[in-house]
Amino acid sequence: MAAFNFNKLVIFGVGLIGGSLARALRERAGLAGEVVGVGRSVKTIERALELGVIDSAASLDDDIALGKALAGADFVLLAAPVAQTEPLLTRIAPFLDASTVVTDAGSTKSDVVAAARAALGAKVAQFVPGHPIAGRESSGVDAALPDLYVGRNVVLCPLAENPAQAVERVEAMWLATGASVHRMSEAQHDRVFAAVSHLPHVASFALVEQILEAPDATLKFSFAAGGFRDFTRIAASSPEMWRDVCIANRAALLAELDAYTTVLARFRAAIDASDGAALEQAFARSRVARTEWQERGGAKPGETPAK
Amino acid sequence: MAAFNFNKLVIFGVGLIGGSLARALRERAGLAGEVVGVGRSVKTIERALELGVIDSAASLDDDIALGKALAGADFVLLAAPVAQTEPLLTRIAPFLDASTVVTDAGSTKSDVVAAARAALGAKVAQFVPGHPIAGRESSGVDAALPDLYVGRNVVLCPLAENPAQAVERVEAMWLATGASVHRMSEAQHDRVFAAVSHLPHVASFALVEQILEAPDATLKFSFAAGGFRDFTRIAASSPEMWRDVCIANRAALLAELDAYTTVLARFRAAIDASDGAALEQAFARSRVARTEWQERGGAKPGETPAK
The missing domain is CATH 1.10.3660.10 (6-phosphogluconate dehydrogenase C-terminal like domain)
Known part of the structure; x- marks a missing residue:
């Protein structure tokens, strides 16, 4: 059993990476929390609902829906292209509960950290930068697998502002997927x-x-x-x-x-x-x-x- | 049937490349000529005899044996490292019948042509430079296969001095192994x-x-x-x-x-x-x-x- 609360996970960008995390936590770790998907593509979100990868969906453009989606979330995962990090976090910031930990799956980290600082201000303490080293030839939510992360490496780049507990929670989440977790600076x-x-x-x-x-x-x-x-x-x-x-x-x-x-x-x-x-x-x-x-x-x- | 005489083939360097040519001509093309192996390593030559890849062997250091090996040869194949081209051809030249066509399997060609001109003088007309594009992870005569050249490319780099018939004979020999044969200059x-x-x-x-x-x-x-x-x-x-x-x-x-x-x-x-x-x-x-x-x-x- 993973040593963290998993009542609600909100995924921004439900594709291979986000979808596999949701499936791994559910199907592999046996955690029964709610998974909410947020994305620009209606088609992708509908397909994720159809596959049961997410339980509900919210539109990024709808303040009320977004606020509801984020309320009480344990984890937020950004799994959209890295260039969207700053606009996404800017959009999320006003609705972020103090107890929510945000992480990402971007393949570069110095730029993500800069974007997070710009978008979140003091709330950057809630953001733990991450990078799961996993992929498949195929992409999209249809390619998502519960075992995608088994035996793979996940790198976390904790910030000086992150409380130890926030980093540990993200670490525990990835460990529950079967991955190994490593820590290094974003520059490294x-x-x-x-x-x-x-x-x-x-x-x-x-x-x-x-x-x-x-x-x-x-x-x-x-x-x-x-x-x-x-x-x-x-x-x-x-x-x-x-x-x-x-x-x-x-x-x-x-x-x-x-x-x-x-x-x-x-x-x-x-x-x-x-x-x-x-x-x-x-x-x-x-x-x-x-x-x-x-x-x-x-x-x-x-x-x-x-x- | 291949349109060329195959009474005798002499291979210098009986490894993967030379051994596979011998096996292809025999087992694939059904040609029944004699195959003579020449090499520095007694162990390799003995193994080639044991496997039936060659019928007889000659020492490079023995004038009489070498002369006997080369007498009446239709083809000579050099399949030793490229750096040995000049010393090998220098050694072969005095024993070369006028009707013998010499070719090689070296992976570079301008240097081989220069070596052949230096070693053979006027007899360079008998030398048709070649490069079979084939290989396996394993090397040595034990790795030789009758089908190694099937569907592979062989590049010939004919010299201005080569009679058309000499080039055609080498081409026919490689076609009989199942390879495609292409011609281009050594520089190309x-x-x-x-x-x-x-x-x-x-x-x-x-x-x-x-x-x-x-x-x-x-x-x-x-x-x-x-x-x-x-x-x-x-x-x-x-x-x-x-x-x-x-x-x-x-x-x-x-x-x-x-x-x-x-x-x-x-x-x-x-x-x-x-x-x-x-x-x-x-x-x-x-x-x-x-x-x-x-x-x-x-x-x-x-x-x-x-x-």
């Missing part, structure tokens, strides 16, 4: 994901772009094989989402990108000088690290790119 | 594979290297997920082999690497300027190209990185 979070997720996406998009620009692009694509396939799988990711991530995590991503081009420049110099020893040493280091990472468990087979 | 070959194979390997090694150099490397690896997994799968490739490929294809690889860092610099500028439109346009172009490539057949599921 953004550095980690810039390095292991955002930069690989940019580098993969860039490789396809480079081939496309070549006069012999068609010939090149026709001989692309397994190495190209693996390296560029993530270049088929959503352009809109990755545009937003790149801009939301700009500072950390630029730092990682610069570090990456520094390594590429060093490799270039070694290739230019036919310095086989330097190349072999570096490649061998990478091979060992990559192999050890895989042996420690790597990423789960069904796990999609971390956002 | 090296540009294509620098772009779709060699550069992705270098870029993947570089990403792991960059994370390794960070003070928070352990934390970063612990949160690496599906995007990292796909992007860096090829960073577990053989450091020795990729060292050799980088140096052998240096000129073409440097050109592709420079084009790549130019695209990365453009992406960097767009991220720095928060130019969402430019990022989304580029990412969308890549996504379409990558998706169309996959829909046209992509790489076969079992296909390892093109060398």
Whole structure:
């Protein structure tokens, strides 16, 4: 049993992430609280009701309905695109009970924290920034699963203003879904994901772009094989989402990108000088690290790119 | 039936590539010629004899045995590391019958052509450079398969000196294995594979290297997920082999690497300027190209990185 009250959860953006949290708390943790869905898309909300993922719905534009939805909520989860964090929290703020804890599922955190401070003022103490590292190829509430978070990592980036109890409640909620919970600062979070997720996406998009620009692009694509396939799988990711991530995590991503081009420049110099020893040493280091990472468990087979 | 004589094939380097060619011609094409294996490793040669992949063996160091092995050969295949091309051809040249066609399986071609010209002199007319795009996770003669080349591409880079008939014979031999055969210049070959194979390997090694150099490397690896997994799968490739490929294809690889860092610099500028439109346009172009490539057949599921 999870050591927290679960009488009411309000989800802003009932898709894969929000829907899976609701299903996990109900179907996996056996918690029987009420789940309210709020979203701009009537279709999505109706489908979530139809699937039983949420019990009731409220319109974001209706003060009375929104106030009713938020009254007495234990948890609020923001699972909408990161760029909507500030307008959503601004809208929510006036209706927020003092006992409600708000968290989010955004894939970047420094920008979310800045948005939360701007929108909530002193009430930012009620906001515990979070990032569940989970996904599937498919999205939307139909793809929501009660087991989506089992064995996955959730990162929380507590604020100095957060009471310990608020952080513990969000932690307990995620633990009840079967996830592991980790804490780090929002700056550390953004550095980690810039390095292991955002930069690989940019580098993969860039490789396809480079081939496309070549006069012999068609010939090149026709001989692309397994190495190209693996390296560029993530270049088929959503352009809109990755545009937003790149801009939301700009500072950390630029730092990682610069570090990456520094390594590429060093490799270039070694290739230019036919310095086989330097190349072999570096490649061998990478091979060992990559192999050890895989042996420690790597990423789960069904796990999609971390956002 | 293949339209070429197959009385004798001599393979230098009886591993996955050479062994699979022998097995394909015998077991798939039903050709009954003699297969002779030549290699430095007694163990490999003995294993190839044991498996019935070759009928007899010759030592590279024994003039009489080598002369006997090469006498009356229809085909010679070099399937040893590319760096051994020049010494091997120098050793073979004095024993080469005028009717023998020599080809190779090297993953780079400009360097192989230069080595062949240096080693063979006028006899370079008998050498038709080739590159079968096939591989498996496992290597060595035990991994050799009669169907390895079915549906795969083989690139031939005919020389101006090659008689049309010599090229046609090598083409017919590869067609008999079930492969598709394509012709292009060695410079074009090296540009294509620098772009779709060699550069992705270098870029993947570089990403792991960059994370390794960070003070928070352990934390970063612990949160690496599906995007990292796909992007860096090829960073577990053989450091020795990729060292050799980088140096052998240096000129073409440097050109592709420079084009790549130019695209990365453009992406960097767009991220720095928060130019969402430019990022989304580029990412969308890549996504379409990558998706169309996959829909046209992509790489076969079992296909390892093109060398």
